[in-house]
Amino acid sequence: xxxxxxxxxxxxxxxxxxxxxxxxxxxxxxxxxxxxxxxxxxxxxxxxxxxxxxxxxxxxxxxxxxxxxxxxxxxxxxxxxxxxxxxxxxxxxxxxxxxxxxxxxxxxxxxxxxxxxxxxxxxxxxxxxxxxxxxxxxxxxxxxxxxxxxxxxxxxxxxxxxxxxxxxxxxxxxxxxxxxxxxxxxxxxxxxxxxxxxxxxxxxxxxxxxx
Ligand SMILES: [Zn+2]
Numbered sequence: 001x002x003x004x005x006x007x008x009x010x011x012x013x014x015x016x017x018x019x020x021x022x023x024x025x026x027x028x029x030x031x032x033x034x035x036x037x038x039x040x041x042x043x044x045x046x047x048x049x050x051x052x053x054x055x056x057x058x059x060x061x062x063x064x065x066x067x068x069x070x071x072x073x074x075x076x077x078x079x080x081x082x083x084x085x086x087x088x089x090x091x092x093x094x095x096x097x098x099x100x101x102x103x104x105x106x107x108x109x110x111x112x113x114x115x116x117x118x119x120x121x122x123x124x125x126x127x128x129x130x131x132x133x134x135x136x137x138x139x140x141x142x143x144x145x146x147x148x149x150x151x152x153x154x155x156x157x158x159x160x161x162x163x164x165x166x167x168x169x170x171x172x173x174x175x176x177x178x179x180x181x182x183x184x185x186x187x188x189x190x191x192x193x194x195x196x197x198x199x200x201x202x203x204x205x206x207x208x209x210x211x
Contacts (some may be wrong), residue, residue, distance in 0.1 A: 022203055024058040024128040026098050031068050033075075035092040035136055038148050040102065046151045047109045050092040051102050051114040056210045058097040060128040063185075063197040067091065069130065070183040074135070080144075081170040094150045094193060096133040098125035100207040115153050129200030131185075132193045135175055144171045147192055159189050 027034055039045040041052035059067070074089040103119040103126055110116050117123035124130035135144045145168050148156045155161050159176070162169065172192050179185040185195040 021085070022206075023061050024206065024208075025064055027057045027059055027064050027067065027093065027096060030064045031091075032069050033090060033138075034071060035090050035141070036115075037092055037094060038096075039094050040098070044116070046153070047106060049105075049109070051105060052210065053209050057093050057095075058128060058210055059131060060197060060203060063129060063131060066183040066185060066197065070178050073178065073182055075138070080174060081167055083167070085137050085139065089135050089144070090138050091133050091145065093133050093134045095125060095132060096130075097128040097206070097210070098123065099204050099209055100126045101209075113202060124196050124200040126205045126207075127200055127203040128206065129151075129197045129203050131195055132191075133175075133195070134193055135171065146171055146175075150193060157191050159192055167179050188193050 027038070036055050036057050038052055038055050038057060040119075041050060041055050043050050045051070058163065071091050074091065077089045078085050078087075080089070100119060100122060103117065103123055106116045107119045117125075119126075127134075132150060133145055135152075136142060145165075147161060147164055147168055148154065156163075159172070164172075175192070176187055179195045180187055183195075184198060186198055186200075188194040188196065
């Protein structure tokens with residue numbers, strides 16, 4: 001009897017464990033129309049160095065499935081805050097999975113925890129559980145007006161920064177609402193562009209190179 005009770009108690013936990021996967025998958029495989037602009041595959045980033053060898057973006061399967069739900073909704077948003085987007089909106093990803101070796105390289109260039117996660121503890125990007133993104137107009141590919149560009153390490157990057165035009169404030173709030181309430185992601189207060197998949201910290205740090 002004791003054994004049966006034990007099994008019943010732990011059954012939900014076992015089922016949950018089976019549903020989560022550490023697998024990283026190519027985002028484009030599930031969301032072909034997503035826009036990728038991996039800044040670390042260019043010199044246009046805070047290190048001024050090209051740290052990736054590809055524009056392929058990988059994330060945890062769970063994160064990609066949730067992003068797909070967001071992207072499916074964005075395609076139908078043809079007007080926002082008085083601006084018309086006849087072909088709808090799309091996600092543009094600036095960074096996703098980041099090999100841990102790259103985290104060490106960044107730390108060598110800027111060993112400051114307010115800018116870069118210490119590679120010894122790792123970043124959720126090293127787990128494939130964090131994504132940096134913005135929104136674009138599907139008709140023109142142009143980014144919507146947001147408070148800052150990517151990796152802007154100033155107070156203006158924070159969700160609590162409000163010296164913004166009504167349009168910019170509304171765009172940031174719309175992205176937040178889509179990611180948190182539609183996609184189930186968690187926001188990061190210091191960076192409006194960064195979102196974590198729920199429980200990201202429980203996934204392992206990884207170090208394979210994207211191809
Ligand atoms: Zn990030």
